Amino acid sequence: MNHVLLIDDDVELVGMFAEYLEQEGFRVACVHNGDDGARAALGGEYAIAILDVMMPGTNGIEALRRIRAGSRIPVLMLTARGDDADRILGLELGADDYVAKPCTPRELTARVRAILRRTQATQGDGPGALITVGKLAMYPEQRRVTWDGVPVELTSTEFNLLEVLARQAGRPVSKNELSEQGLGRPLARFDRNIDVHLSSLRHKLGPLPDGRSCLQTIYRQGYQLIRE
Structure with missing residues (x-):
């Protein structure tokens, strides 16, 4: 391709x-x-x-x-x-x-x-590579995502960033790391790419049982996908 x-x-x-x-x-x-x-x-x-x-x-x-x-x-x-x-x-x-x-x-x-x-990158992954975090399920081989069993339509970059966060769920991931792993390039000064993509992901993913977004901004540390 x-x-x-x-x-x-x-x-x-x-x-x-x-x-x-x-x-x-x-x-x-x-x-x-x-x-x-x-x-x-x-x-x-x-x-x-x-x-x-x-x-x-x-x-x-x-x-x-x-x-x-x-x-x-x-x-x-x-x-x-x-x-x-x-x-x-x-x-x-x-x-x-x-x-x-x-x-x-x-x-x-x-x-x-x-x-x-x-x-x-994930085309060679086997079917056992399923990633689950609470109601979130990611199928890297198919580049497919569901929330509570309902398909979620993501862009390629949104999928990449969510995969990075899901593989490290429960701990903050810096914007530098997200840019390197999700975009494939170093984070540029004043670059708002990550913030805009994460804002879009918040709207597309469902809330936690207490109503909070599953994607949290951690002050001075980055973003974190919350484990239920």
Whole structure:
């Protein structure tokens, strides 16, 4: 699964990225508008989509909204440097990560590899790898989650982060560790990725019997998945 979908209206930039990715062993398809990009991403042919926020017509945010309505394909957003509003909105809508433009092809490729490495890391696990914490059940081989027997739809990155917390349930996990293990990269200064993804997970997972969220922020230590 190394087929990459590049969605960006900047033809010259897309050509440069595509050439570098292909040299690194990826197959690349390029689309230059949000409508066609969303349709292609929903087709099931690609391992990951790289989606630019700023496009005329259907922009990247709307395209992401359409993709997430029907697919959990990993999505890496390309955002303007310093544009925190689009970046956070993209993460809240289900983007897995972002790269700020301008960026180098090498940086983009490294981020793609990190996402795919985490997404595909559990493919060799056996069925005995089930993880349970209270009402939470995780099936790493299938990348499937249930809460009290009810399926929970997670993005690739949300699954990765929850798996890290579930394997260490009952103890705080630092944001640095979550970024390294869940995103596949060191935590950058002022990076709010982890916070946004964990906020989304809180909304998707059920409460504990006493009404608290099962995901707790531990002051100056990180996040903790509570054992019942």
